[in-house]
Amino acid sequence: MKQAIIVGASSGIGWELAVQLAAKGYQLGLMARRGDCLARLAGLLPGDHFVQMTDVTNAEKSQAELKQLIELMGEVELIVVNSGVGRKEKQLDWVVECEMIDVNVRGFSAMAVVAMNHFLARGGGHLVGISSAAAHFSGGLTLTYNATKAYVSSYLRGMRSRAIRSKLPITVTTVEPGFVATPMVEGEPIWLATVEKGVSQMVTAIEGKKNHVFITKRWRLVAWLLYIIPDALIRRLV
Numbered sequence: 168m169k170q171a172i173i174v175g176a177s178s179g180i181g182w183e184l185a186v187q188l189a190a191k192g193y194q195l196g197l198m199a200r201r202g203d204c205l206a207r208l209a210g211l212l213p214g215d216h217f218v219q220m221t222d223v224t225n226a227e228k229s230q231a232e233l234k235q236l237i238e239l240m241g242e243v244e245l246i247v248v249n250s251g252v253g254r255k256e257k258q259l260d261w262v263v264e265c266e267m268i269d270v271n272v273r274g275f276s277a278m279a280v281v282a283m284n285h286f287l288a289r290g291g292g293h294l295v296g297i298s299s300a301a302a303h304f305s306g307g308l309t310l311t312y313n314a315t316k317a318y319v320s321s322y323l324r325g326m327r328s329r330a331i332r333s334k335l336p337i338t339v340t341t342v343e344p345g346f347v348a349t350p351m352v353e354g355e356p357i358w359l360a361t362v363e364k365g366v367s368q369m370v371t372a373i374e375g376k377k378n379h380v381f382i383t384k385r386w387r388l389v390a391w392l393l394y395i396i397p398d399a400l401i402r403r404l405v
């Protein structure tokens with residue numbers, strides 16, 4: 168049986184990813200802080216699954232919990248690090264910035280290190296990291312969030328180099344969504360994809376062992392435009 172772990176499975180993209188992977192026959196390890204949501208999700212999915220509460224801001228404890236879950240499950244071949252927070256940044260508020268850095272940078276790296284070491288020891292596997300199209304630009308109102316996602320995308324590029332150098336069959340997939348309708352997104356921003364559609368494109372990329380995917384695909388054009396548009400114009404837009 169194929170086994171996968173999703174870190175950040177209690178809501179939004181992670182929840183829907185669990186639904187779509189379970190429908191494809193995966194046995195899942197579901198991780199996040201809200202154990203009640205994870206237990207509800209596990210009960211809704213076909214088959215038997217594992218639930219492990221974790222708070223990635225407590226990095227070393229969370230690493231131990233991920234390692235334990237990997238051992239308990241036995242043959243985990245896919246680990247998706249999806250946990251992330253995106254807060255409004257109208258004020259320069261260190262508490263708000265710090266949470267995003269702790270979850271999206273420190274927590275992300277802590278999980279990715281355990282995942283990659285597991286695949287190196289196992290002789291193969293697949294690490295998927297959920298970054299954002301926001302990795303490609305800096306906005307005054309979302310400065311920390313965008314910077315944390317630039318870190319995630321850059322970090323995954325580095326992990327991919329290590330995977331290739333290992334000469335083992337290890338895939339590293341960077342997922343960069345634009346807007347996907349989840350509790351993280353307020354209002355109706357442009358090109359808002361339903362969570363079902365966004366995650367279905369992610370699953371296709373995972374199954375195709377892609378290095379990189381924008382969700383939805385049109386965000387590739389946005390990212391490219393953002394690199395060629397002068398900063399002064401971008402500042403007026405975001």
Ligand SMILES: NC(=O)c1ccc[n+]([C@@H]2O[C@H](COP(=O)([O-])OP(=O)(O)OC[C@H]3O[C@@H](n4cnc5c(N)ncnc54)[C@H](OP(=O)(O)O)[C@@H]3O)[C@@H](O)[C@H]2O)c1
Nearest residue numbers: 175177178179180199200201222223250251346347349351
């Ligand atoms: N929705 C979008 O438009 C969009 C666009 C670009 C990128 N993304 C990225 O996609 C990922 C999923 O976001 P979403 O939109 O699905 O948001 P969401 O519904 O708020 O889900 C966030 C997930 O992260 C988990 N999480 C947050 N803090 C955590 C912590 N300290 N420890 C462990 N887990 C934690 C949450 O679980 P608990 O609260 O239960 O811990 C939840 O399962 C994030 O990395 C986000 O940055 C989303």
